[in-house]
Amino acid sequence: MGVGREERVGGAEDSSRPTPGAPRPAYERRWEARRDGGEGGGQSAGDEARDSYYGLPAIHRPQWNWLIVLYFFLGGIAGASYAIAGIARLFDDAESRRIARAGRYLALATLIPSPVLLILDLGRPERFHHMLRVVKIRSPLSVGTWVLTLFGGVCALTALGQAAEDGLLGRDTALARLGRAVPERGLNLLGLAPAFALSGYTGTLLAATAVPLWTKRALLMGPLFLASSMSNATAAIALILALTPGSGEAGRRRLERLETVATVAELALLLAVRGGLGETIARPLVTGRLGRVYRLGVLGIGLGAPLALRAGSIVRSRAPSRAATTLTSALILTGGLLFRYAILYAGRASADDPQATFALARADERRRT
Amino acid sequence: MRHSGATRSGSNLVLTGPTGARPGAVGFLTDTTLCIGCKACEVACKAWNGLPADDFGLTGFSYDNTKDLGAATWRHVAFIERFDGGDGRRPTDLQPFQSDWLMLSDVCKHCVEAGCLQACPTGAIVRTEFDTVVIQQDVCNGCGYCLPACPFGVPALSATDHKAHKCTLCYDRLKDGLEPACAKSCPTDSIQFGLVGELLARARGRVETLQGRGVAGAYIYGDRTVGGGGGIEGLNAFFILTAPPEVYNLPARPELPQRKTMPSYLTTIGTAVALGVAAFFSLRERGGA
Numbered sequence: 001m002g003v004g005r006e007e008r009v010g011g012a013e014d015s016s017r018p019t020p021g022a023p024r025p026a027y028e029r030r031w032e033a034r035r036d037g038g039e040g041g042g043q044s045a046g047d048e049a050r051d052s053y054y055g056l057p058a059i060h061r062p063q064w065n066w067l068i069v070l071y072f073f074l075g076g077i078a079g080a081s082y083a084i085a086g087i088a089r090l091f092d093d094a095e096s097r098r099i100a101r102a103g104r105y106l107a108l109a110t111l112i113p114s115p116v117l118l119i120l121d122l123g124r125p126e127r128f129h130h131m132l133r134v135v136k137i138r139s140p141l142s143v144g145t146w147v148l149t150l151f152g153g154v155c156a157l158t159a160l161g162q163a164a165e166d167g168l169l170g171r172d173t174a175l176a177r178l179g180r181a182v183p184e185r186g187l188n189l190l191g192l193a194p195a196f197a198l199s200g201y202t203g204t205l206l207a208a209t210a211v212p213l214w215t216k217r218a219l220l221m222g223p224l225f226l227a228s229s230m231s232n233a234t235a236a237i238a239l240i241l242a243l244t245p246g247s248g249e250a251g252r253r254r255l256e257r258l259e260t261v262a263t264v265a266e267l268a269l270l271l272a273v274r275g276g277l278g279e280t281i282a283r284p285l286v287t288g289r290l291g292r293v294y295r296l297g298v299l300g301i302g303l304g305a306p307l308a309l310r311a312g313s314i315v316r317s318r319a320p321s322r323a324a325t326t327l328t329s330a331l332i333l334t335g336g337l338l339f340r341y342a343i344l345y346a347g348r349a350s351a352d353d354p355q356a357t358f359a360l361a362r363a364d365e366r367r368r369t
Numbered sequence: 370m371r372h373s374g375a376t377r378s379g380s381n382l383v384l385t386g387p388t389g390a391r392p393g394a395v396g397f398l399t400d401t402t403l404c405i406g407c408k409a410c411e412v413a414c415k416a417w418n419g420l421p422a423d424d425f426g427l428t429g430f431s432y433d434n435t436k437d438l439g440a441a442t443w444r445h446v447a448f449i450e451r452f453d454g455g456d457g458r459r460p461t462d463l464q465p466f467q468s469d470w471l472m473l474s475d476v477c478k479h480c481v482e483a484g485c486l487q488a489c490p491t492g493a494i495v496r497t498e499f500d501t502v503v504i505q506q507d508v509c510n511g512c513g514y515c516l517p518a519c520p521f522g523v524p525a526l527s528a529t530d531h532k533a534h535k536c537t538l539c540y541d542r543l544k545d546g547l548e549p550a551c552a553k554s555c556p557t558d559s560i561q562f563g564l565v566g567e568l569l570a571r572a573r574g575r576v577e578t579l580q581g582r583g584v585a586g587a588y589i590y591g592d593r594t595v596g597g598g599g600g601i602e603g604l605n606a607f608f609i610l611t612a613p614p615e616v617y618n619l620p621a622r623p624e625l626p627q628r629k630t631m632p633s634y635l636t637t638i639g640t641a642v643a644l645g646v647a648a649f650f651s652l653r654e655r656g657g658a
């Protein structure tokens with residue numbers, strides 16, 4: 001029984017073929033390519049019926065859309081900027097306090113829209129609280145829900161404490177008293193766990209599915225999202241400091257160090273994931289619009305350009321100017337958003353491609369024998 | 370009851386035998402060599418479960434018009450026309466059974482370890498007392514995570530009520546001691562309902578018979594060796610196939626997606642520690658810096 005046959009890459013299913021109008025399911029494009037005698041030289045229905053069911057998807061693709069792309073972006077920044085703030089707070093100089101303050105407010109600001117986006121994405125938003133009926137460790141979505149809930153509390157309390165410290169809540173209001181009562185040090189350390197978890201679990205959420213492009217390199221997906229969230233959050237904090245008067249060079253230099261580490265880690269992980277996908281599964285990241293977004297947006301704007309700029313300032317061994325920091329931050333943040341867009345939509349496309357699903361199963365077979 | 374050597378006590382699977390199904394588990398044996406493509410199962414399923422009709426369109430590639438399992442299609446009959454060689458011409462001699470058409474009535478596999486069930490964050494998907502997998506409609510909030518978590522592409526979100534739906538193995542009929550509607554209506558007994566252990570034994574006998582009659586390619590899809598491996602521990606609704614699984618749009622070696630959850634948590638935690646340390650040293654005040 002011929003399981004484990006040759007991986008077949010038919011030209012007719014090349015999604016780089018321009019398709020007028022709205023994007024249609026892959027099988028319709030394949031059908032048209034076949035009808036027109038397309039690039040594959042006119043595959044017959046019989047040809048396709050030999051190695052898939054007429055090119056129809058073998059699994060159901062996730063329905064997630066831009067709401068989830070935006071949530072991945074904002075939630076990642078929320079977790080990672082809280083973590084950066086927490087670590088900066090371990091030091092007691094003025095620049096560290098400035099970084100911590102920016103990180104904490106940023107965490108709260110990016111956290112607040114997160115549950116809203118998640119709830120809007122549900123088929124039945126009014127039932128969102130059903131997520132809180134159960135705790136399921138093996139379901140990253142369940143774990144993520146609880147992490148977000150826990151982190152929400154910690155993040156809000158920390159921001160309250162910070163606001164009281166900054167005198168934003170008035171002198172003797174109830175809120176200010178509450179804010180001053182926040183056990184700042186303990187909360188700071190306690191919050192690190194949910195903060196890191198929030199910025200990385202999204203990768204495991206994608207990995208624990210049957211979607212070929214997400215699950216092929218399952219072990220690297222969490223680390224990839226975590227590294228990306230770190231670089232995005234660092235860039236965002238650096239941007240805030242660059243735009244606020246009074247912040248010094250030392251802070252920018254420290255953030256630049258962290259940003260370089262995170263960006264290099266993200267690039268290495270991304271290339272490792274991409275390299276391990278194989279030709280069939282990686283196709284959505286190579287061809288068409290998504291391929292361009294991946295190459296130009298993610299690799300070029302998000303990672304290549306900032307690293308090149310960094311290399312310049314490291315060679316000259318000077319702290320980056322405000323303008324340079326603003327520019328690299330903007331590049332990294334744009335790349336971070338595009339990265340999540342590309343991965344999410346490429347996953348949807350790979351779920352629609354039965355050859356990708358079957359290639360995954362065959363690769364697993366090879367690995368096991 | 371004969372049960373193929375596999376027992377389960379609590380959640381401890383005994384990893385022997387062709388399936389990890391509990392004693393007493395019920396399921397389907399769908400013998401594709403007996404299917405005549407009448408779609409009685411599709412219709413009976415819709416009638417019993419009150420499912421709306423699908424968009425009546427012609428696919429243009431076969432007698433299939435539902436194309437896929439969906440929110441309102443819990444049985445789907447696939448029609449695969451077999452062509453000879455690579456020349457696209459129809460062969461002049463017929464294969465034994467089903468001539469040159471393969472037909473398969475696809476359905477939720479009611480996996481022993483089900484990806485959809487493990488993924489569901491609301492606990493809407495449960496395992497019933499019959500060892501079947503059911504989505505509780507009063508709990509599901511339409512998050513859609515079960516869709517990509519099923520290695521077979523079974524659950525689907527309804528455009529009408531925005532919740533996930535799939536075959537319940539006629540839970541309400543089982544409760545009343547009736548067999549599921551599709552099995553009841555199948556005129557050739559291509560769909561057989563019963564205890565998984567008994568069905569597996571019957572399937573093995575049938576495969577032997579088929580091979581004796583010249584269908585060398587007949588095999589069972591859905592035990593631990595084919596279709597039910599990779600942590601899935603067997604399918605309670607399994608099949609007798611005569612061509613590679615891909616031809617029927619079934620993965621040859623599906624894997625339970627949640628096998629990867631724990632390892633990927635661990636790598637993520639490791640990375641968090643590494644990046645935390647990197648952050649500590651990057652953000653630290655350095656003399657002269």
Ligand code: SF4
Binds near residue numbers: 477486519521535
């Ligand atoms: S086939 Fe899919 S939907 Fe059915 S029990 Fe298995 S994982 Fe769930």
Ligand code: SF4
Binds near residue numbers: 492504
């Ligand atoms: S869509 Fe419904 S059944 Fe599916 S995982 Fe979400 S809550 Fe569970």
